[in-house]
Amino acid sequence: MRSYFRQRTMQSAISLFGLVVLVFFLARLTGNPTDLLLPVDTPLAVREEFAARHGFDQPMLVQFGRYLLDLLQFDFGESLRDGRPALQMVLQAFPTTLLLSFWAMLISLVIAIVTGSIAAWRPGGVFDRIASLISLAGASIPNFWIAIVGVLVFSVWLRALPTSGTGTPWHWIMPVTVLFVRPCGVLTQVVRSSMIDALASPYVKTARARGVRSRVVIFGHALRNAMLPVVTVAGDQAAGMVNGAVIAETVFGFPGIGKLMIDSIMFRDFAVIQAAVMVTAVAIFVLNILIDLAYALLDPRVRHG
Amino acid sequence: MTGHLLEVENLSVRFHSRGKIVDAVRSVSWHLDRGETLAILGESGSGKSVSASAVMGLIDTPPGEILSGSIRFDGRGILGLSAKDQRELNGRRIAMIFQDTLAALNPVHTLGHQISESMTAHGIPAERARTRAIELLARVGIPEPERRFNEYPHQFSGGQRQRVMIAAAIAMEPDVLIADEPTSALDVTVQAGILKLLKELQAENGMGILMITHDLGVVAEIADRVVVMSQGEVVEQGPLAEVLGAPRHAYTRRLLEAVPGRHGYPAARDLSSEALIEIRGLSKYYGVSAGVLKTPTGREIKALDDVSLTLNKGEVLGVVGESGSGKTTLVNTLLGLVDPTKGEVLYRGKSMLGPGNREIARNVQVVFQDPTASLNPRMKVGRIIAEPWAIHRGVLPRAEWPRRVAELLEQVGLRPEHADRYPHQFSGGQRQRIAIARALALKPEVIICDEAVSALDVSIQAQVIQLLKDLRRDHGLSYLFIAHDLPVVRDFADRTIVMQGGRIVESGITAEIFEHPRHPYTQKLLASRPVEERMRGHITEPAE
Incomplete structure (x- = not known):
């Protein structure tokens, strides 16, 4: 029974990693949050400052790497809407x-x-x-x-x-x-x-x-x-x-x-x-x-x- | 008052299914006394189990309907008892065991529970039932009964499961034990052990045994009297020696005539020494691995171990062995379904293994045991037979197919118009003929018969063997004839190979093997089938 659990946990870990990758990139396919969250007439400087604060200005792979590192510490980041920790909202x-x-x-x-x-x-x-x-x-x-x-x-x-x-x-x-x-x-x-x-x-x-x-x-x-x-x-x-x-x-x-x-x-x-x-x-x-x-x-x- | 223990009189039972009416039995009468064994002998569809189901109150209405008749047990009418009264009788005074033990035992309960249940259902306290169940397990020959009490059906072998079924059945010391084909699914050596156990138990407690079977060998071994049934009617009944020794009814005579092993050995023929299939040092090992990473444990199961054999042109080579002997792995390797660990398989000197052997594969065809499973139920017979031509293109132009299908159907004793029907419209024997026609479609030189007649009733079995013989004569076919049943091989094979645990333990001319077996396993196999010998005794020396 114990070997069964070990096996299942390993399988689950592999699937979860696949999901992590998929969710990250799929979510970013749906559009740029900077455009959506800020009013249409926001000055360019403010836009850039917003993107830099949330890391959206970085290359996709760098964003992904940082996301993975945070994940390992159970840090899912903060909500863009109200700044609360994302995990806390979900839980x-x-x-x-x-x-x-x-x-x-x-x-x-x-x-x-x-x-x-x-x-x-x-x-x-x-x-x-x-x-x-x-x-x-x-x-x-x-x-x-x-x-x-x-x-x-x-x-x-x-x-x-x-x-x-x-x-x-x-x-x-x-x-x-x-x-x-x-x-x-x-x-x-x-x-x-x-x-x-x-x-x-x-x-x-x-x-x-x-x-x-x-x-x-x-x-x-x-x-x-x-x-x-x-x-x-x-x-x-x-x-x-x-x-x-x-x-x-x-x-x-x-x-x-x-x-x-x-x-x-x-x-x-x-x-x-x-x-x-x-x-x-x-x-x-x-x-x-x-x-x-x-x-x-x-x-x-x-x-x- | 007739004084018989169990008596069935003029019983007629009808089943309604999907608007069709089937008269399962018509005016069946028989009786059973204390301490005797009555056999109801019949082929599939003869209605041999129906009266026993009526005795146990197992015929549900609908779909069943008891038209007429009476059943008396211990002087009391028991047909149409209330559910409660029937429960009082079932298990306590009349017990029953069944054929397919894996299905007949509940997979999710321990065997101990199931034996105890036949006692607790009749008011025995659980603790006493447990003690008695362990005693019973020991009595029927299960080693370590205390430990095995808590195990489940799938952890037991087929023979052991039947012993457990018997233990549960005799728990309340019933007056009557009904055994519905109790040994049909078992290997011959195991079969003999079960019949012996039943006889011993009968001697101990004097119960009457009703043995329902299609197997004349079992009847000859155990019965005192015989009821022969055909198509829902009793055609003949009487003492064993009379029925087997001087059968009065034509059906019984046909049945006896069809029993394999009665006609001596196949006449010695001049066999060519032209080798068709040569198997050299064939081995198949399955590694036993464990854990997450499936690391090999170093242990191996040798399904086939250094098997060598030669099949010559025009020859019938019998391969005999019980379950686990390696027969199936041998066939699968020959068909290229399994890659061997070592060794080679040659067809006319060329390797049959590996890719690019399609042309060779054409010359070796196979007929499997279960024609219901090996014929696609959604295809018409004509298409089933023509399928080999669709796979091996260029063998036969499409325009020729219908004519050739008709020819093949006639060759196997069916009619050309059968090509338009579906497999389910045929009987088991006819379906096996269709499978043979399909095997013949590519004009092979060799046909592998993998238990090809094992699932058929004896009379049908004899007809199919006759067909195989005719085809050999007309087309010079060779057969690799694989069976667990010795008598069939004895009738048909020129040479016989006996397999055990993946190895060939003995091989030689069939008559030699049967008359002078050298290997202890062969001797055991033959000894566990004394029934044919006994039966021959009955047949050649009619009752005095």
Whole structure:
């Protein structure tokens, strides 16, 4: 297990370095921050002074070298907008997004496991057909549409839910909904199909031939095996939540990392973009390791392989 | 009251699937008494397992439907019991073991848990179940039972898994043990051990055994009485000696006729000494590496170790070995799928290895074990057979393809119009014929048969072997015939090579190998198949 961690950390380090390079140059492809941040009529001398202060006058490779050196000391630089350390801004926004994703994922999994298992019990039955239709719809509807329609219906027409902010639990309902619908639809379908396979498997037949109770057959034997593909897909969906968070947080003015990223991109706030991308990437690497661990926990064949 | 322990009477079961109705069994009757072994013998699709599933309450409605009949166990009707009553019976009084042990055991639970479960499900406290499970593991011959109690199915060999299945089945000392093809997936030496174990257990606790099998050898070895099934009906039943010695039904006679190893050895033929394939000192080692950097540990697995052999023109060379003997690596090396560590493979004196051997490759074709897997399900048969011509351009002009496909189909005993169908529309035996037609497309000199008949029912097996013989006669083909099954080789091969652990341990004229095996492993292989001998005993000396 320890060699596994060493291996994973080394792989992650290589990928992270690639990401560092990519983010740095891609961000600079989008335009010159000097033009964007300073008023149009700023005198040339002021412009040059601004560029020199932030190092924008240096050759690209020198900028890159300095950026790397700073990174090694966990210094992502300062925000161009308000001068706060970029990392600090990102870490402040991060827990909000984490919590948002956590609730969305938890709700997705609970609904998917319950619905998918019941649907698998009688494939082609009434419940299965309704569940399949709804989950397919959930997996296909774009989340920005849900966000906009949600605001229109619940905030504008019904005036039941707030449109932005994080003050009360009511503020969380719509953002969480926007995030969970899609993973929930996808996961329900995965649970359903892997549960159908598991229930038809020879080991379920063996358990029945032993006189094991139906409840134990379903939860102890079938569901445990059916969870393996679900864990993999849930991991993918969780990583994909960053995309959803960008939309949900932007639409609902939710102060998470997604909104921070969008704002920083609009502003060419390089240091914050870089810090946000790096923190997200590290989070996704950690998530992947957790998923591998969960998988090894569920499947002894992985543990011994 | 008839007094039989388990009795099935006039059972008819129908399955509905996708609008089709399949009558799986029609009016099947049989009975089993304490301490006896009843074999239900049938080929695939004969419905031999259906009545056993009905006994265990494993036929779900839908798709199944029990049309008529009754099942009595210990004097009590048990067909259509409530789920609760069925659970009382299953595992406690009637237990069942299955063929594919890797699939039939739950991969995520320890074997100890699964054995204990067959006791805890019937109210035995967990601690006592554990103690008993360890005793049972020891009883069925698993070394170090305490430690292995906590291991998972994939950590056991196939034979050991079947022993564990048996341990779980006998945990509650059932009156009846139903064994559904328990040895079909196992090597012959392992198979013999399992059958011996079942007989010992039966002698100890007097349970009745219902053995469901397609293997006449297993029947001859273990059964007291036999039920022969074909197409959902019982065609014949009676004491073993009667059914095997004086079969009354035509189907049983055909089945017996088809058993390999009954017709003596292939007649000694004048073999040419023109060598087609020569293998010299072929070795394939796999290094064992460990850690992040995959540093070699210096340990090596010798999949093939200094193997030399010659295949002459017109000859059938049998290669026999159990799993792990190196058969598969040998085939893969010949096909260029694996690069050997050492040694060379010559075809008519030219190396077959490395690039630029396409012309040579044309002359050596292969037929694999599983025709379902080796034929592309999305291609029509005509295209499958024509594919070699698409790969080796210039062999046959495109306009000629349909005519030649029709010819090939006729050669392998199919009809020209079959070219327009898909593989799934054929039976297993027919699919293997299609695979043979494809192998013939390039007019090869050598066909490698890699377990080519192992997955087929005996009667089909015999037909495919006959086809291979006819093709050899008509086209002067040579075969490298690889099998784990001795009797088939005995019927067909001129010379036989026995492999173990990557090495050739014995080789010679087939009759010599079978009559006077010199190497202990060959002797063990032959000894673990006394069943054919016994069966021949039954057949040549009809019941008194």
